[in-house]
Amino acid sequence: MTAVATSMLHVTKGHGTQNDFVLLDDRQGALDLSADLVRELADRRGGLGADGVIRVIGTQHLPEGAAVLAEEPRARWFMDYRNADGSVAEMCGNGVRVFAAFLERLGLWDAADGELALGTRAGVKRVRRVPVQAGIGDDVWYAVDMGRWFLPGGDEAAGTGSDAVVTVAGVDDARPGLSVDLGNPHVVLALQDEDELTGADLTRAPVVSPVPPNGVNVELVVPLGEDRAPDGSLVGRVRMRVHERGVGETRSCGTGACAAALAVRSWAGAGAPDVWLVDVPGGTVRVSVLPGGHVELAGPALLVATADVDLSALR
Template sequence: MTAPLHVTKGHGTQNDFVLLDGRTTPPLDTALVRSLADRRAGIGADGVIRLTASAELPEGAALLRTEPGAVWFMDYRNGDGSIAEMCGNGVRVVADYARSLGMWDPAAGDLVLGTRAGVRRVRRVEPPTGSPAADWYAVDMGEWHLPAGQQAAAVGADAEVTVAGLAVPRPALSVDLGNPHTVLALADEAELAAADLTAAPDVRPVPPHGTNVELVVPLGETVDQDGTPVGRLRMRVHERGVGETRSCGTGACAAALAVRTWAGDGSPAVWLVDVPGGTVRVTALPGGRVELAGPAVLVAELYVDLDALAAV
């Protein structure tokens, strides 16, 4: 009989994950990830994250040569078992997981975390007034860019996306945050609700490594209590290798950055992004970087019978 596998379940704005402690669990394989993520025969999750020593993985060892503080690495897999470069909600959730395991003390400074998209620095922050009770974390998501460059920024698009439920293909803008995104704007929330994301949208030209597709509706701007202009938008997302999810952290960043690009000079640096699972805050930083802030919640610890899981 195989020994039970200890796991934790957590989510960031309902983008949910199965979390494993790499100090006591072996490397992930595709079959195990798919079984754990299965919502009927497993635990159920959008992805599986193994928090492990950076030195254990080639990608982590490479980061340590320039970032010796990145001793821990987020080994992330999509629900279908495929390896993913990054997950903005996952970074916050794994930071809360590291805190719960005693691997990081927020009071001592930032968590320096290795990912396949580079090092991410995480700190605990105060939640906005009126937010549901949960710890909030802010993540420096690193540099972002438009793969098609300034020409795409000037035109506003470099791709065309066909979405079931919408009458015609829509122009879209590609945004790279270490993983690929394609963002298209819709006229109103009725169109957003009509979109059918049970199937992957058709993106042309076809992205070589697939893409996450964000559908956005800009909701205007307000001024915060301290006088800071704040934009707001609503978003749905189809994640590569997963399907529609309740939230996507890198997708929220891509959506805000795309809307900011379309709006032009003078648009807000801070954006609140409403997703089906809640709200996150995206801040465009100097130097072409971006920060994502939002809640992280650990909801359960449990033991998985691997023999039963494998028998399905």
């Protein structure tokens, strides 16, 4: 593909539970999406401000697309996701839902036609519209099969409840953490109560030992117990804050919410719920454990603005 230079760039701003993104329609792969440009767009004072930048690009235009199309030929569109610092990321759970809403806006997907298959660096993701969770005031929810998850520490970590040690500013003493992989890496640690959660200082990156080779997202959680759904099934609830690699603290993290629910479920042991509501600073999402080692994330996605950015003004 041949990159083209342009002085104006049309963008859309969207968010999922206030995890916010700048969205780009670059179906033909004509844009030179450099790390510098990503950082400039995501800058909250000199740019538009965002936790990341998401580009819609034809799957065939990226080297990673070959494996995606071999797995699922219907995955015509690839979610090219970059962290706010310009680094390339595997995927983003909230971003997948916002990406789906953006494809609807562009006329590239109609939810009435059924499931959307899309490409990411963590494989093919499948999205569908679902009813909004009872008691939550959002207008539209999307559910995403996030694919397979696993505990990198294996049975030993599951048995002991941890495979890492995490030091967080504002939290007394280092705490044990449990690693969870959802195509990107996470470490989850439990805090004593909501006061301790509020007092944690995530302006600085938590220190994780052993040091993850490619960085890691760190979720701080407080389990809030379980309730009965109208159908009689158990639903767990957990409150979470997150520090994302390459970004800092964000208002929400989709894969992080999944990791938080899966870690708390693992700690709870036999009989723990398969469905969890995860409260983040930006809202609430639902995490459901699926058969075959998969996990589903459901929640809102909103597109809030469009703009034409003068690229010369960013530099």
